[in-house]
Amino acid sequence: MILPTGYALSAPITAILLTGNVILQSTTFIPSTATTTFEFGNGSSVRVENPMRIRGLPDLVEPHFLGAGSGGAVFSYQRQSTQKETEHPCKDKVVVKFSWLQSAESVRNECKVLNAMEQRHISGIERCLTQLENPEDPRRTIIVMEPVVNDAISNLDELSTEAALTATKTLMTTLAQMLVARIVTADVQPLISKSTGKLVLIDMTEAKILPEGKLSDIDVALVREFCSEVISFIPDTFARIASETFYEELYRIEAESHEFLDDYVRTIIESLMTIE
Known part of the structure; x- marks a missing residue:
């Protein structure tokens, strides 16, 4: 599915303008008014x-x-230029996520995990710029992230060979970095630029930083599910380059930082990336 503004979400929920009874579609532009309130199908509203x-x-x-x-x-916004001589807004955009009441804690967790990954210099992820209480309801939260990926898709099979190669290498590099950092997530959602192959993993609401020490059976299952999901996005024709990229990044991390992959995790990844 192609999303021109560059964002993909599962379980879509329709929204209705309170004042106009208009169904919102992906990429709908919001008129330049001070405040517009939307009522969503799950009973929540967003101002x-x-x-x-x-x-x-x-x-x-x-x-x-x-x-x-x-x-x-989720909405995209454009940063307004801070230069007085510039009449037009800057081209760079941000993603603004307004949590539901029941999802507020998971969205706060998303920003927390993204900040932890940024500190570890993990590539191929969103960056959480800030988190704040929702003025509409302080029990809910708002997070602001970047980047917004244009002409985005989620399937590597729809890319040109060159773009698919770029996306594969980015995805496997990110996988290696996250596993060494002991960070996993469920419901992996890659967002890929169709023109360049630039890839970003989005929606880290279910991400978890695993504790140090021996992994529990539950954590081992989370690691296996995460690795399986990531590898499932790789076309068979890129299986070998995916494996090579993963281990090259793993060896680089181990050589430079002396951080090593957990033995259980190494066994899991080796079983999943066996190449005939």
Whole structure:
């Protein structure tokens, strides 16, 4: 499925403009008004401001509805230029996720895990710029992330050979980095630029930082599920390059940081990446 604005969400939830009874579609542009409130099919509402002002960030303008899922409603915003002589907004955009009440803790966890991964210099992931209470309901949360990937798809089979190769290498590099950092997630969602193959893993609401020491049976199962999901995205024609990329990155990390993959995790990944 192609998403022109670059965001993919599972379990889509429709939204209705309270004032206009209009069904929102992915990439819907929000009119330039001070505040617009949307009622979603799960009984939650989201108040979208244009511009949106968050301390520490430039004004965010031109919101577009990207989708909604179990974690919340997601919009893209464009950063307003801070240069007085520039009349047009900057081209770089951010993703703003408004959590539901029941998903607030998982969305807070998403930002926490993304920050931990940023500190570990893990590539191929979103960056959580800030987290704040939702003024509409302080029990809910809002997180702001980047990047927004344009012309995005989620299937490597739809890419050109060159773009698929780029995406494969990025995905396997990210997998190695996350496993060494003892971070896994469920419901892996890659977002891939169809034109360049640039890949970003999104929606880390179910991500977990595994404790140090011996892994529990539950954690081993989480690792196996995570690795299986990631590898399932790799086309058979790229299986060998995927394996080579993973181990090259693993050896680089071990040589530079002296951090090593857990023995249980190594056994799991070796069983999944056996190449005939």
